[in-house]
Amino acid sequence: MSLLKPGHRGCAGCCDALAGKFVLDALGEDTIVVSPTGCLEVFTTPYPESAWGVPWVHSLFENAAAVASGVEAALKALGRKNNTKIVVIGGDGATMDIGLQAISGAFERGHDFTYICVDNEAYMNTGIQRSSATPLYASTTTSPSGKVSFGNPLNKKNMPAIIAAHGSPYVATASVAYAPDMIKKVKKAAEIKGPTYVHVHAPCCTGWKFEGSKTIEVGRLAVETALWPMYEMENGAVTNVRKLKNRKPVEEYLKVQGRFKHLFTMEGGAEVIKKIQAIADWNVKHFGLE
Amino acid sequence: MKLIIKTVTKPGSTRANKTGAWRSFMPVFDHKLCSKCGICAIYCPEGVVYKLENGFFEPDYEYCKGCGICANECPKKAIKMVLEGK
Amino acid sequence: MRKSMVVVEGSYAVAHAVKVCKPHVISAYPITPQTHIVEDLSQFAADGEMNCEYMNVESEFSAISALIGASAAGARTYTSTTSQGLALMHEALFNASGMRLPIVMTVVNRALSAPINIWNDQQDSISQRDTGWIQLYAEDVQESADMTPQLFKLSEDPDVLLPSMACMDGFILSHVYEPVILLEQGLTDEFLPTYSPEFMLDTKNPMSFGAFADPSTYTEFRYKQEKAMGEALRKIEEIANEFKDIYGRYYGGLIDGYALDDAEIVIMAMGSVIGTIKDTIDELRHDGESVGLLKVRSFRPFPADAIRAALKNAKVIVTLDKNISVGKNEGALCTEVKACLHNTDTRVPVIGFMLGHGGRDIPMSMIKKIINKAKLVEKGIFVESEFADLREDLA
Numbered sequence: 023m024s025l026l027k028p029g030h031r032g033c034a035g036c037c038d039a040l041a042g043k044f045v046l047d048a049l050g051e052d053t054i055v056v057s058p059t060g061c062l063e064v065f066t067t068p069y070p071e072s073a074w075g076v077p078w079v080h081s082l083f084e085n086a087a088a089v090a091s092g093v094e095a096a097l098k099a100l101g102r103k104n105n106t107k108i109v110v111i112g113g114d115g116a117t118m119d120i121g122l123q124a125i126s127g128a129f130e131r132g133h134d135f136t137y138i139c140v141d142n143e144a145y146m147n148t149g150i151q152r153s154s155a156t157p158l159y160a161s162t163t164t165s166p167s168g169k170v171s172f173g174n175p176l177n178k179k180n181m182p183a184i185i186a187a188h189g190s191p192y193v194a195t196a197s198v199a200y201a202p203d204m205i206k207k208v209k210k211a212a213e214i215k216g217p218t219y220v221h222v223h224a225p226c227c228t229g230w231k232f233e234g235s236k237t238i239e240v241g242r243l244a245v246e247t248a249l250w251p252m253y254e255m256e257n258g259a260v261t262n263v264r265k266l267k268n269r270k271p272v273e274e275y276l277k278v279q280g281r282f283k284h285l286f287t288m289e290g291g292a293e294v295i296k297k298i299q300a301i302a303d304w305n306v307k308h309f310g311l312e
Numbered sequence: 313m314k315l316i317i318k319t320v321t322k323p324g325s326t327r328a329n330k331t332g333a334w335r336s337f338m339p340v341f342d343h344k345l346c347s348k349c350g351i352c353a354i355y356c357p358e359g360v361v362y363k364l365e366n367g368f369f370e371p372d373y374e375y376c377k378g379c380g381i382c383a384n385e386c387p388k389k390a391i392k393m394v395l396e397g398k
Numbered sequence: 399m400r401k402s403m404v405v406v407e408g409s410y411a412v413a414h415a416v417k418v419c420k421p422h423v424i425s426a427y428p429i430t431p432q433t434h435i436v437e438d439l440s441q442f443a444a445d446g447e448m449n450c451e452y453m454n455v456e457s458e459f460s461a462i463s464a465l466i467g468a469s470a471a472g473a474r475t476y477t478s479t480t481s482q483g484l485a486l487m488h489e490a491l492f493n494a495s496g497m498r499l500p501i502v503m504t505v506v507n508r509a510l511s512a513p514i515n516i517w518n519d520q521q522d523s524i525s526q527r528d529t530g531w532i533q534l535y536a537e538d539v540q541e542s543a544d545m546t547p548q549l550f551k552l553s554e555d556p557d558v559l560l561p562s563m564a565c566m567d568g569f570i571l572s573h574v575y576e577p578v579i580l581l582e583q584g585l586t587d588e589f590l591p592t593y594s595p596e597f598m599l600d601t602k603n604p605m606s607f608g609a610f611a612d613p614s615t616y617t618e619f620r621y622k623q624e625k626a627m628g629e630a631l632r633k634i635e636e637i638a639n640e641f642k643d644i645y646g647r648y649y650g651g652l653i654d655g656y657a658l659d660d661a662e663i664v665i666m667a668m669g670s671v672i673g674t675i676k677d678t679i680d681e682l683r684h685d686g687e688s689v690g691l692l693k694v695r696s697f698r699p700f701p702a703d704a705i706r707a708a709l710k711n712a713k714v715i716v717t718l719d720k721n722i723s724v725g726k727n728e729g730a731l732c733t734e735v736k737a738c739l740h741n742t743d744t745r746v747p748v749i750g751f752m753l754g755h756g757g758r759d760i761p762m763s764m765i766k767k768i769i770n771k772a773k774l775v776e777k778g779i780f781v782e783s784e785f786a787d788l789r790e791d792l793a
Contacts (some may be wrong), residue, residue, distance in 0.1 A: 024359030028375035029326030032357060034334060035379035039357040052601045056467065064610050066326065070318075072606035073326040079470050081493050081607035085463035088455065092423060092467030092475075093599060095451035099422035099473055106601055109578040124463065127456030201354045235380030235393075238355050317618040319498045320597045320605040 025051065025075035031065040035234020037224035037241075038062040038113075040198045041140040045111055048208035051076060053107045054093055056114035058086035061147040062140065084120040087128035087137060088111045094133045106114050107212045108135040114155035115145045118181050129188035130215040136211045136218045139181060140198075143228035154179040157249070158301065159294055160281045162229075167284035172294050177301075185219040192218040193255040198225070199241025200252070203264070207254065216237040223250045231280020243275040248266045248302040263309045270297045331358065335378030337393040345369045347395035352382035352391060403420055403577040408539040408566065409434030411578045412478075414603030415546035417442050418586040421502075422473035425453040425464040429483040430516045431568040432506040436478060458483035462490040462501070469499035470607050472598030474550065477501070480568060481508035481522045488526065494561045495623060497608055500553035500593075501561040502546065503531075507669065508568040509756040517566040517757020519720040520669060524697075524730045530623050532562035532630055532697040535668035539576040541649045542566035547581065547590045548637050552594050557629040565697075567670040569757070581645075585760075589644045627699040634696050643716075652701035654693040655681055655708060661690025663772050664709060666735060667718040668694045671760050675718075678765040689769055694731060702738035709739070714747055714772045718786075720754040728752075728783040747775050750783030758787055 024045035032039040046053065055078045057063040063080045066073040081089045090110045097103040112121065117139040125137065144162045145151040152165040156174045161167040165174035186193045192214045196204035204222060211218035225240040227233060232240055244250035245264070249272060252264035275296060276282040285298075287289040290311050306312055341352075352369050353361040360372040361382055371382070385392040413435050416424070424443075426436040443452040451468075455461045458479050465475040484505055494501050509515040515678045524534055526653065536542035545564040554564045572653060597605050611619055630781075634650030642648040648697065657679050658664065662703065665675055672693050682689045692708050694701070709715060719729020726733065730749030751768050754760045767769075768786055 023364075027324035027327055027360060028358045028360045028372070029329035029331055031326075031329070031331075033379075034357075034377035035381055036357045040355065043357070043359050051604075054471075054599050054601065067321065067606055067609040068326075069609040069611040069615050070321050071325040071328060072321040072323060072609060074606050075323045075604060077604045078599055078606045079467065079599055080610075081463060081466045081497070082489060085459065085466070085490065088460035089467035089470075090465035091453065091455075091460075092425065092464030092469075093471045094467075095423045095425075095464065096452055096468035096471035096473035096475075099451045099468075100451075100471070102472075102600075123456060124460050127460050130456070233380070235384040237357075237379075237381055238385050295734065298377075315613065317622055318597075320607055321609050322605065323604040 026066070027073045027075055030073040031068065031073070032061070033228050033234065035227045035237045036146050037142055037198050037226050037237055038140055040237070041138070041222050041224055042066070042111055044198065044201055044204050045109060045138055045208050046076065048205040049107050049109060049212055050267050052105055053109060056086050056090040056093065056108070056110045058110070058112040058121055059083035060113040060116055062110055062111060062113070063215065064147060083116055085124050086116060086121060087110050087125040090135045091128040091131060091133040094135050109212065110135065110137045112137070112139060114139060114141040114143060115153045118154045118179050126188065129185060133217055134215055136208070136220065138208065139219070139221045140224045141221060142224045142229060144229050146226050146229040158298060159285060161284055162281065167288070172288065173284065182219065182221050182255065189258065191216045191257055194219070195221045195223070195250070195252050197223040197241045197250060197252065199238045199244055199245065203252065222225055229281070232278055236278065240275070240278055243270065243278065246270045247272045247275045248305045248311050249275055251305040251311055253309050263311060266311050269306065269312065330374050331377050332374045335376060337378045337380060338373065338396055339371055339376065339378065339380065339382050339391045340394050341368070341370055342367055342390045342392065345388045347388050349387065351385050351387065355381050355385050357381065402579050405575050405577050405582070406579060406641065407434060408571045408574050408576065409697070410438050410543060411539050411543040411580065412546065412566070413438030413442065413758040415543040415581045415656070416476050417448050418581045418583045419547050419550050419590060421450050421475065421476040422445070423451045423453065423465065423468035423475045424477065425455050425461045425468070425475070426477045427455055427458045427461045427479070427483060429458070429480055431508060431572045432478050432480045432483070434572060435504060435506065458486045459490060462487045462494060465501045466490060466494050466497065466499060470497065470599050472595050472600070474593040475501045476503070477676050478504040478506065480506040481510055484522045484526060485510060488529070491526055491529035496619065497625070498559040499561060500559055502549045502553055503561070504546070504565050505563045505565045506572045507565055508567045515756040518570050519755045519757070520565065521721040523565045524721040525561055527698060527730060530560060531563055531698065532560055534562070534696055535565045536571065537649060537670060537672040537693065539571055539574060540578045540647065542571055543578060543581060544641065544647060544649070547768060548641055549587050551590050551637050552630060552633055555594065555629070555633055558626050558633060560623070560626050560630060565669065570670045585644050589641060629699060631699040650693060650695050652696040652704045653708060654695060656693065658690035658692060658708060660688065662688040662713040663716060663769060664692050664712040665692050665716045665718065666692045666694055666731060668697060668731060669720065671718060671720070671754065674760055674762055675765055678762045681762070682766070682769065698736055700738070705735065705738055706742055706744065709744055712746055714749070714775050716768060716772045717748060717750045719750060719752050722752050722755070732783055747780060749775060749781050751786035752783070752784040
């Protein structure tokens with residue numbers, strides 16, 4: 023049975039719950055989890071209940087990496103570190119926006135821990151507001167499409183590159199839609215000494231506006247269209263990529279999500295979709311996906 | 313029962329919350345079509361699709377929220393989503 | 399000078415006190431005038447004199463956050479900061495207290511920006527009054543050092559489990575060289591038990607820390623914090639006495655009096671200005687004036703009962719504040735003292751003076767000027783509260 027227990031209040035079809043389950047499947051009982059504020063934190067621990075079968079701590083939104091580094095330092099000082107794995111499971115807002123400074127500090131200091139970013143591309147816990155992980159032209163509640171707007175006008179921040187620039191020995195991207203691959207990468211990240219990072223693409227049915235039964239299907243489409251490249255970096259260099267056999271056009275990914283619906287109804291939408299296709303094309307070239 | 317407020321909570325205690333009540337559609341597993349691949353169990357966000365002794369899979373309806381991922385992902389289309397109460 | 403005394407900088411005395419308390423994790427970020435404490439601790443670590451993880455973090459916010467993690471994992475934890483650094487920690491201060499983590503922090507008191515100013519006042523720690531941290535204010539270097547094991551003992555008490563601040567005036571205490579007795583390792587081991595928390599992050603006994611509380615339980619978490627502060631109120635005195643038994647030094651528990659019993663005018667203050675007030679009182683008493691001092695050592699928990707009892711014979715109460723609640727024209731001590739006397743039979747004037755902001759010196763002449771103003775109260779001239787040391791040419 024999973025170490026993330028049922029009875030939690032995640033939405034039906036929740037990507038965060040899947041990510042949390044996969045992380046614990048990969049790491050097992052000798053693991054301490056640090057959660058920043060976010061959906062996963064809120065829906066797993068309504069006092070006096072907790073869904074976590076391993077030691078778990080939540081402090082604030084922006085400090086999970088610092089908290090994790092303190093946990094690691096304490097275990098070392100107390101002689102209890104042994105093989106215990108310390109892992110942060112945080113959302114894209116906690117990771118790429120408000121918590122970035124603490125993450126930079128923790129990776130620079132070189133603590134032995136793994137940071138998992140569960141990226142559902144907006145602030146879902148507060149109601150689908152834009153984050154620096156929100157992709158180009160996605161409609162969110164703070165970057166809505168409108169008469170003169172196609173939605174979020176900015177490109178997604180390249181977080182794995184930022185972590186790799188800190189000299190992390192292992193950085194990988196993964197997806198909840200590819201469970202065995204994600205579990206393998208999380209396990210590898212935790213086994214490598216030092217600060218390691220896995221950035222997990224996580225389709226959110228509530229925020230992206232698709233049916234909960236399609237969580238895995240949508241995640242697969244992101245990979246199959248090359249909008250979510252899956253790769254591993256060791257000591258700064260890309261060492262492994264997931265190749266695509268029959269790459270699909272980005273429309274197939276966009277059209278199944280309410281957050282991109284306006285691109286198919288607004289005048290000029292086709293031109294905008296071309297810009298999104300260009301991102302996929304760049305990914306293919308940059309990472310050698312084909 | 314008097315609740316003693318502590319700064320910690322017990323592991324796995326959300327099990328007290330039976331989320332099966334959320335369900336509108338329930339997954340029904342057809343063992344005749346099942347190939348025992350286990351994808352339904354892997355992608356259950358609640359972690360409540362269990363392998364039986366005979367190798368087939370069944371959900372724990374006390375917690376299954378009826379999201380339908382298992383039905384959508386089943387390569388053999390062996391899981392049907394059926395309206396509750398029918 | 400006693401033989402066991404040495405002349406060291408205030409910061410060194412505090413760092414040495416921290417060392418003998420054997421913290422497992424220290425995490426800090428440099429900021430004037432706290433720097434010498436963390437430099438000295440870093441040197442102890444570099445020389446192998448401390449068996450602890452010393453973390454150089456990238457901000458005060460991460461300094462306190464790392465300690466939240468370390469304390470939850472069962473470690474004895476320490477940091478030090480001041481002013482802007484303490485303000486940056488603000489959000490995490492509530493969190494550390496709400497999670498009931500016994501972190502100890504030396505606050506080297508300094509003014510807050512703007513305008514930026516590196517010198518002493520107490521606006522920084524006073525502004526963190528409601529975060530749920532115990533706050534003690536030290537009178538001199540020896541007390542600043544001695545507070546450290548006292549606060550570890552208090553914070554880690556299972557009935558308290560609240561974080562605490564040892565507040566010492568920046569530069570005036572942190573950078574002064576005074577004869578002090580460095581805390582002996584043997585006595586400290588006897589005084590301060592090893593930290594063994596009931597709950598910690600332990601994979602053999604998994605617990606969840608920092609859960610989400612809805613309206614059905616949140617209030618009781620706050621209530622428990624307040625109850626723990628009540629326990630601290632009792633134990634501060636107890637621990638001060640235990641400290642006295644072992645080390646032979648005592649500074650008062652919650653409060654302390656000086657020439658207080660028969661004093662008609664009672665001055666109340668916190669921190670290093672206490673020494674100046676004592677010297678002034680010595681002179682004035684020599685001249686036959688009825689002036690006394692009530693030192694407030696514990697600001698949180700606020701010792702209302704002890705203060706009421708100590709003030710029962712006072713005719714005029716004077717409060718000195720190195721802070722201001724802008725818009726109230728009053729310092730925090732003034733407001734709190736007035737409030738604690740309101741529902742009692744003590745019906746005497748409380749007049750507040752704000753002074754010493756941003757490092758402005760407080761000479762004995764200033765204390766005398768304030769006492770002369772307090773005397774006017776008997777003639778009916780009453781000042782509610784005012785700045786005592788304004789420069790008329792700039793004001």
